[in-house]
Amino acid sequence: xxxxxxxxxxxxxxxxxxxxxxxxxxxxxxxxxxxxxxxxxxxxxxxxxxxxxxxxxxxxxxxxxxxxxxxxxxxxxxxxxxxxxxxxxxxxxxxxxxxxxxxxxxxxxxxxxxxxxxxxxxxxxxxxxxxxxxxxxxxxxxxxxxxxxxxxxxxxxxxxxxxxxxxxxxxxxxxxxxxxxxxxxxxx
Numbered sequence: 568x569x570x571x572x573x574x575x576x577x578x579x580x581x582x583x584x585x586x587x588x589x590x591x592x593x594x595x596x597x598x599x600x601x602x603x604x605x606x607x608x609x610x611x612x613x614x615x616x617x618x619x620x621x622x623x624x625x626x627x628x629x630x631x632x633x634x635x636x637x638x639x640x641x642x643x644x645x646x647x648x649x650x651x652x653x654x655x656x657x658x659x660x661x662x663x664x665x666x667x668x669x670x671x672x673x674x675x676x677x678x679x680x681x682x683x684x685x686x687x688x689x690x691x692x693x694x695x696x697x698x699x700x701x702x703x704x705x706x707x708x709x710x711x712x713x714x715x716x717x718x719x720x721x722x723x724x725x726x727x728x729x730x731x732x733x734x735x736x737x738x739x740x741x742x743x744x745x746x747x748x749x750x751x752x753x754x755x
Contacts, residue, residue, distance in 0.1 A: 606703050609712045613650040615658070615752035622719035622748045624658070626650025626697075632709030639711050644699050647715035651697050652690070655717060659686045662747055666739045685732055689725070689740075696721040719748055 602609055608627060616623045628646025630639045663686045696717055703712045723744060726737050 602705065605705065605712070606701070608701065608714050609703055613654060615654065615748060617749060617752050622745060622752075624651050624655050624717040624719075626652075626654065626715040628713045628715070630711050630713075632711075640702065640713070643702070643711045643713035644715070647699065647713040648694070648697050651715045651717050652694055655694070655722075656690055658748065658751055659690050661751055662686065662740060662744065665743065665747060666736060669739065670735070685736060689732070696725065719744065 608625065611625075611627075613626045616625050626647045626649070628643045628648070628650055630642035630646065633639050633642070694717075697715050698717075699713055700716045701714045704710070705712070723741055726732065726740060
């Protein structure tokens with residue numbers, strides 16, 4: 568009969584091996600909803616899109632059949648706008664981090680809190696430029712999908728209208744936002 572300590576050691580080694588195997592496996596997330604008759608944007612979902620039309624933030628929202636078509640469309644539209652807000656916020660977090668790193672330390676350092684506050688304000692202002700560019704109704708279950716779009720050009724143009732914005736931050740965004748967008752879009 569094996570010694571209890573050796574059983575414990577063997578169990579521990581096997582357990583650690585399984586844990587390491589589980590941690591090293593990559594989670595695969597299927598982004599295609601598999602709706603055969605749906606437009607491509609429904610199946611692709613929320614994303615950063617860099618194509619012939621420019622650098623775009625696309626948000627997709629969905630609302631189940633609720634009996635009131637107007638309310639259903641409004642719900643899907645609001646959810647699509649919220650998706651644009653979410654990815655714009657994550658994009659602006661990257662911009663903020665890159666800017667504070669580029670600003671350095673010492674007398675050239677910028678206040679992370681001030682930059683963060685300005686980035687949040689810029690995100691809110693830019694959300695006024697989000698447009699609903701399409702709808703699709705799933706005939707099988709009656710759900711409605713909306714797609715919202717925010718163009719990077721609009722975002723940059725909005726910078727000129729923001730009062731009290733740090734001029735260095737504004738200049739940094741104008742010069743680097745496209746490259747940061749391309750980097751973030753490739754990571755997604």
